[in-house]
Amino acid sequence: MTTSSVKKQRRPSRSGGIRESAVSRTVAMSVMVVATLYFLTPLWWLFVAATKNRPDFTTTAPLWFADFSLFDNIAALLDYRGGVFVRWLGNSALYAGVGAALATLFAAMAGYAIAKYAFRGRETLFNVVLGGVLVPATALALPLFLIFSQAGATNTIWAVLLPSLVSPFGVYLSRIYAAASVPDEIIEAARIDGAGEVRTFFTVATRLMAPALVTIFLFQFVAIWNNFFLPLIMLRDENLFPVTLGLYVWNTQVSQIPDIRALVVIGSLLSVIPLIVTFLALQRFWQSGLANGGLK
Amino acid sequence: MVARDTAVTPSKAVSHRRALAVFLLPFGALFAMFYIIPILYAVYQSLLTVEREGTFGPAVQVFGGLTQYIAVFQNEPFWASIGRMLMFGVVQVPIMLGLALVFALLLDSPLVRGTKFFRLAFFAPYAVPSVIAAIMWGFLYSPNLSPFTAVTRSVDFLSADAVLWSIANVVTWVYVGYNMLIIYSALLSIPQEIYEAARIDGANQFRIAWSIKIPLVVPALVLTGIFSIIGTLQLLAEPQVFRSFSSAVTSTFTPNLTIYSTASVPNISLAAAMSVVLAVATFVLSFTVLKLTQRRAAL
Numbered sequence: 350m351t352t353s354s355v356k357k358q359r360r361p362s363r364s365g366g367i368r369e370s371a372v373s374r375t376v377a378m379s380v381m382v383v384a385t386l387y388f389l390t391p392l393w394w395l396f397v398a399a400t401k402n403r404p405d406f407t408t409t410a411p412l413w414f415a416d417f418s419l420f421d422n423i424a425a426l427l428d429y430r431g432g433v434f435v436r437w438l439g440n441s442a443l444y445a446g447v448g449a450a451l452a453t454l455f456a457a458m459a460g461y462a463i464a465k466y467a468f469r470g471r472e473t474l475f476n477v478v479l480g481g482v483l484v485p486a487t488a489l490a491l492p493l494f495l496i497f498s499q500a501g502a503t504n505t506i507w508a509v510l511l512p513s514l515v516s517p518f519g520v521y522l523s524r525i526y527a528a529a530s531v532p533d534e535i536i537e538a539a540r541i542d543g544a545g546e547v548r549t550f551f552t553v554a555t556r557l558m559a560p561a562l563v564t565i566f567l568f569q570f571v572a573i574w575n576n577f578f579l580p581l582i583m584l585r586d587e588n589l590f591p592v593t594l595g596l597y598v599w600n601t602q603v604s605q606i607p608d609i610r611a612l613v614v615i616g617s618l619l620s621v622i623p624l625i626v627t628f629l630a631l632q633r634f635w636q637s638g639l640a641n642g643g644l645k
Numbered sequence: 646m647v648a649r650d651t652a653v654t655p656s657k658a659v660s661h662r663r664a665l666a667v668f669l670l671p672f673g674a675l676f677a678m679f680y681i682i683p684i685l686y687a688v689y690q691s692l693l694t695v696e697r698e699g700t701f702g703p704a705v706q707v708f709g710g711l712t713q714y715i716a717v718f719q720n721e722p723f724w725a726s727i728g729r730m731l732m733f734g735v736v737q738v739p740i741m742l743g744l745a746l747v748f749a750l751l752l753d754s755p756l757v758r759g760t761k762f763f764r765l766a767f768f769a770p771y772a773v774p775s776v777i778a779a780i781m782w783g784f785l786y787s788p789n790l791s792p793f794t795a796v797t798r799s800v801d802f803l804s805a806d807a808v809l810w811s812i813a814n815v816v817t818w819v820y821v822g823y824n825m826l827i828i829y830s831a832l833l834s835i836p837q838e839i840y841e842a843a844r845i846d847g848a849n850q851f852r853i854a855w856s857i858k859i860p861l862v863v864p865a866l867v868l869t870g871i872f873s874i875i876g877t878l879q880l881l882a883e884p885q886v887f888r889s890f891s892s893a894v895t896s897t898f899t900p901n902l903t904i905y906s907t908a909s910v911p912n913i914s915l916a917a918a919m920s921v922v923l924a925v926a927t928f929v930l931s932f933t934v935l936k937l938t939q940r941r942a943a944l
Contacts, residue, residue: 373850377756384748385766388822391781392769394792398784411792455672462668466661474669481680483871483931485879487901488924491908491916492683495690512679520672546664575774577882578901582908593776593882600780601889614784617777624772629765636830 392621399618403611422615434616436588437595441574441620443506444591448513449570453562456516460523461554465536475524481517490578497583508583509591513573519565526561527554563634567627574624592620684924691918706914713918722897723919727878727926729809730899734877737813742869744817745824746862750854752825753832764829768822775819779886782815787890803891812883820876824869831865832858867938871931878927881905 390412397414398406399422405415426434463475493512497503531554539549555562580594587595596616603610628635694709717723748767752760770778784790786802802811835858843853881901887894896906900923908916 374756377751377754378758380747381751381757381759381763384744385763388767388770388818390792391778391785391818392773394785395781407790411790455675458668459672462665466665466668468665474673478676480928481676483875483928484680484684484924485875485927487879487881487904488687488920488927489680489683491904491913491920492687492690493679494908495913495917496683496686511675515672515675515679517676517680546661547667550664550668571772575776575882577774577776577885578905581885582905593774596780597776597882597886600783600886603889613780617780620777621773624774625769628768628772632765636826 395614395618395621399615403608406611406614419615422611423619426612426615426619429612433587434592434595434612434619437590437592438620438623440506440589441591441593442623444509444513444576445570445573448510448573449566452514452516452569453519453566455514456519456565457523457527457555457558457562458550460520460525461527461531461550461558463520464524464527465531465533465554475520478517478520481515482521486576487578490582493579494582503583504585504589506589509576509580509589512579513569513576516565516569519569522561522565523558526558530561531557560634563631567631567635570627571624592616596620687917687920687924690914691921693914695914709914713914714922716915717918717922720903720915720919723900723903726897726900726903727923730877730880733809733813733880734874736810737816738870738873738877740813741817741821741873742824742866744821745869746828746859746866748821748825749828749832749862750858752829753858754850754854756850764826768826770819770821771823773819775815775882776886778815778819779812779883782811782818783887783890786811803887803893805893808887808891808893812880812887815883816876816880820873824873827869828862828865831862835861863938867935870934870938874931874934875927878923878930 394411397412400417400419401409401415402418402421405418409415459478463471489512493508494503497508502508535553535557536549539553540546544552574591575593576591577593577597580589580591581597584590584594587598590598596613599609599613599616603613691713692708692710693706694712695704696707697704748763751757752764757763773781785792786797788794788797788801791797801807839857839861840853843857848856879901880899884894884898884902888896888898895902897903900919904916904919904923907919
């Protein structure tokens with residue numbers, strides 16, 4: 350079921366709202382408008398600030414444009430220190446893209462198996478995984494660092510990528526979604542047609558579970574893209590930094606190198622855009638995934 | 646939950662077992678490697694202690710029993726940071742979830758037009774990484790660069806008294822929309838027929854929200870509440886960034902910052918013991934919230 354079909358069913362209730370008073374309407378809309386200002390003003394400021402040259406940054410009205418130097422600023426950012434910022438964006442894309450894709454696949458397989466097969470220890474396994482959802486990721490970071498340093502693997506791509514491949518919440522969501530949206534009859538039918546279990550999963554189940562898969566992918570993608578503690582303790586070589594860690598390091602240098610402030614601002618803007626665009630592009634899928642699977 | 650056909654032939658059962666292994670192995674192996682083993686390793690590390698022969702002798706790690714845990718319980722900065730986060734959570738989590746609930750109810754009510762726009766506008770900050778959000782708000786709070794200099798020159802948002810709540814605002818700004826969306830999704834899945842009787846009885850939107858909608862979204866509120874508690878206790882990126890804006894944010898401001906600075910001393914065993922205590926505390930707290938709310942929901 351998609352969000353749009355949900356919305357269509359709801360239409361009658363909206364026409365029932367004609368009785369609502371104009372006062373309630375005005376109050377409700379005012380609350381929404383004030384809240385919109387609160388949520389969007391910082392983003393608007395970031396965008397405007399990124400378009401200004403250095404003198405204008407501190408001397409002109411912060412919420413409106415001065416001389417438009419967005420492209421000069423971008424050029425300066427891409428040029429700084431041999432274009433290390435592009436590398437950071439690439440690293441973030443690699444960690445988050447590959448990490449989220451594989452994490453989604455593994456979580457979907459495990460969740461599907463727990464939903465659709467009876468086996469001994471099934472509930473125990475599920476409860477252990479659910480317990481994993483409650484373990485703070487930062488509590489894991491330090492022991493992970495110790496383990497990786499014993500293996501001589503800190504300060505490598507693997508130190509950030511491998512731990513990102515695990516999504517206990519993805520298993521939880523997959524199990525609930527598979528139980529609700531993959532009928533046993535379809536699996537039986539595939540079996541009668543002679544399809545193997547694994548093939549059935551990849552050709553039939555993944556299609557029915559698509560909204561849940563997009564949801565898991567996106568939220569894992571955001572979790573990895575935003576992850577800060579793990580790269581902070583694992584990585585020394587700035588060529589391996591994700592964009593969050595890189596901008597954090599630059600921000601700590603603002604007091605010594607004041608010019609770097611402009612790069613932090615434009616860099617922040619560029620690092621936010623990919624996520625906002627991804628969410629907008631895929632909203633149809635992840636919103637229905639949340640609505641149907643997230644909360645049973 | 647799922648009734649399975651038990652009449653499987655032996656050969657089929659074997660093929661299912663192989664399929665199960667294929668399905669469960671990748672996640673299971675990674676979960677063991679990057680969740681179970683690190684937890685066990687942290688517990689093991691926390692039981693060690695460093696001993697030296699004489700003042701200048703080589704450091705040797707030996708089994709120290711609960712030495713590190715005693716040290717954790719005597720470590721005042723660590724407990725001060727946990728106390729600070731509990732205070733933070735007691736204020737910030739209800740405000741954030743309250744706002745998320747109000748926005749979700751307004752979006753779901755017939756009072757608001759343009760729901761799609763508002764939904765996306767409120768959710769947009771979630772796409773901003775915590776580090777970037779903290780950097781942005783750091784600029785917005787700064788006395789000179791802020792667009793609101795009239796405000797920031799009279800109120801010092803980065804002072805020792807205010808900085809905790811300035812950070813609370815950053816966290817709220819990022820996560821209200823996310824929590825709102827989870828609650829809103831729960832509201833969308835309530836069948837419309839439930840509202841009919843209330844409407845015939847002449848209940849207004851406020852009454853419908855209070856008596857019907859809120860009780861039905863309690864599970865969503867519990868879920869968002871638990872995630873918020875976990876998030877509060879593991880706060881790290883925002884205060885770490887604020888350290889470059891405000892000297893009031895110390896290296897032991899939050900439990901995770903304390904662990905990080907203890908580990909980089911380096912006092913790995915003490916830091917491991919702190920991690921274990923923090924993880925257990927988080928677990929107990931979220932589990933308690935889950936059980937308490939479940940009991941209330943059953944009444």
